[in-house]
Amino acid sequence: MSQQTVLVIDDERDIRELLTITLGRMDLKVDAVGTVAEARHALGERSYDLCFTDMRLPDGSGQEVIELIAAEHPDTPVAMITAYGNVDAAVTALKAGAFDFVSKPVDIQMLRRLVRTALKLAEEKRSGAGAGSAATHSSDRLIGDSAVMQQVRSTIGKLARNQAPVYIAGESGVGKELVARLIHEQGPRATGPFVPVNCGAIPSELMESEFFGHRKGSFTGAGADKEGLFQAAHGGTLFLDEVAELPLHMQVKLLRAIQEKAVRPIGAREEVAVDVRILSATHKNLAALVDQSQFRQDLFYRINVIELRVPPLRERRGDVSLLADFVLRQLAAKSKSESGAVRLLPEARQALEEYDFPGNVRELENILERAVAMCDGDRIDTTDLMLPQRPPRQSADTAAAMHTHHHAQSGVTQLGSAPSAPPAPAPSSELPLDDYISNLERTAIMKALEESRYNKTAAARKLGITFRALRYKLKKLGID
Structure with a gap:
């Protein structure tokens, strides 16, 4: 197998030498140039397995290099070298098609992990393996032949081929976590962990410990070292579901962790480097929350490099x-x-x-x-x-007059039609339809159980349903 080659484009001699030495120790052949013109010439002479480019160059920008490679060498991953903390440049590079980015001063361990991931991706692209086979394995879980779903599957395949943060937008129940899993499984991180976390399910006071971990004795109850979600997802993907639920103080800490690719566990003196791809999702309108100052704009731009909408x-x-x-x-x-x-x-x-x-x-x-x-x-x-039928808007008097009529028409509420069953309140904006139906079912079932002295078979017969259906409803409604 021929030696893999890397092109380094940076006008700083020290950076070129650092990357040349580091990559050479990984048994990679390195060509290092300092201008856009030299990069164009090198790319015209040979193909590369990976490319690093600085953002600012004497005769142009790294953006030009990224666009050139995306157009003429689509199988070559390219990583942007950015100044420390330059989030805007990193986001711009990722949107233009960069695989990932490296901040100056360059962290050697992080660089090596990035290179291994990028070379694996390049090899899979050229061989037609990896992402393609993963797609075949997983696509049967994303059911649908409609044009919009075919587009979603196609987009997932493209997103799996880079490391850009992806924001998955869509209503509750559309399958946002499944989409995130498919992006993970079809990419070069497929062998690494996929760690989903519901941001709305973690108490605010425990968030920092859950995300970043803690050291033994760092606070009351910290009886042992604990790794956080970022460390658990190292080498893989961290999926932040319901990211809009993050409180503002955690948004600041999360932004820093994403920017620096490192976390500091509670009680630790030093940061721990983490190699994690961030995917996020929420059913809320994140842009509107930014306008309302409920979600940080800088974090929004950082996680919303690419948006994928999952249709209802x-x-x-x-x-x-x-x-x-x-x-x-x-x-x-x-x-x-x-x-x-x-x-x-x-x-x-x-x-x-x-x-x-x-x-x-x-x-x-x-x-x-x-x-x-x-x-x-x-x-x-x-x-x-038993599909719910939402009643039309009506006055309170009309609702009262129609109460019995609604009972007769609904297959669910027929369970509550025993003569002595107490009436349930009509649905309103304060009482969702699902709760309204559940109340009717509970009332009817309890009435039938009492009249049959808690003989479930007799109660099911009285309700006009099967014993299996009654058993299901008892479990669903939590009736013991």
Whole structure:
């Protein structure tokens, strides 16, 4: 196998010599030049496995070099060398197609890790392996033949080939974490860890310890050293889900960790270098939060180098049927059903395709899991789906007059139609529809259980549902 080659472009002689020596010790052949013109000439003479370029050059900018390589040598990863703390330059370079960036003064260990990752990526690109095979392995989990989903899959493949931070935007339930996993799995970090963290689930006072770790005795209760999420994701990907939930004091610390590629555990004297790719997501409008001073603009620009929008399910209705069949097969496999997957009747399938799914794919999964429990046999009909029907806006008097009518029309609320069942409050802006339906179900089930002296079989018969459906609802509603 021929020796791999690296092109270094920097007008500072010391930097050129440092990189030449360091890369030479990694058994790499190095060509070092000091201008854009010399870089163009070198790139015209031979192909390189990796390129480093300074941002500012005597006869131009590193931006020109990045754009040239992206256009004429797309298989060559290029890393930008930036001044210490120059976030704007790094972001600009990543948006232009740079693989990653290195800050001056150059950290040798960080440089070596970057080189190994970049060379692995270049080799996979040229051989057609790695990202491609990972895509084949994983793409079946991102279900959908619609044009928008084909575009999402294509974009994931492109994003997997660099190290730029990606911001994944989309409503709750669209599958943002799955998209993040696919970006990780199809890239050169696939063998490293994928560490997802829900930023809204960590108490504010524990955030610094959770993200950066702590040393034994650094605070009350710190009985041993603990590594943080950044250290756990070293060599891989850290996925910051619901990043908008980060309090402002943690946004500052997170920005520094991303910029410096290092963290300082609580109680530690020195920083620890970390090699982590950052992917983030939220269902909120992050740009609007920046305008409202609820999210730092500098952090927003740093994590939002590239934005990938995942469409809601209502924008790809043609995929609903495929997704439904996939979910039903998964449920059958999970339950180890001998008869195979439960099937949708045509009218039930049509009802799903016409439904808006405010909860997106996650809501579809929940609806089908419930329907499998509710249906008789191996067929799901429209009533088994129990799709919520939001009532039209109306006055309080009209709502009261229509209360009984709503009970009669809803497949769910029929469970609450026992003559002596106490009325539940009509849904309002203060009481979401899901809570309203749950209250009706709970009232009807408790009434039936009391009347049947807690004989579940008799209670199910009284409610007009199967014993399996009642058992499912008892578990769902937390009724012991």
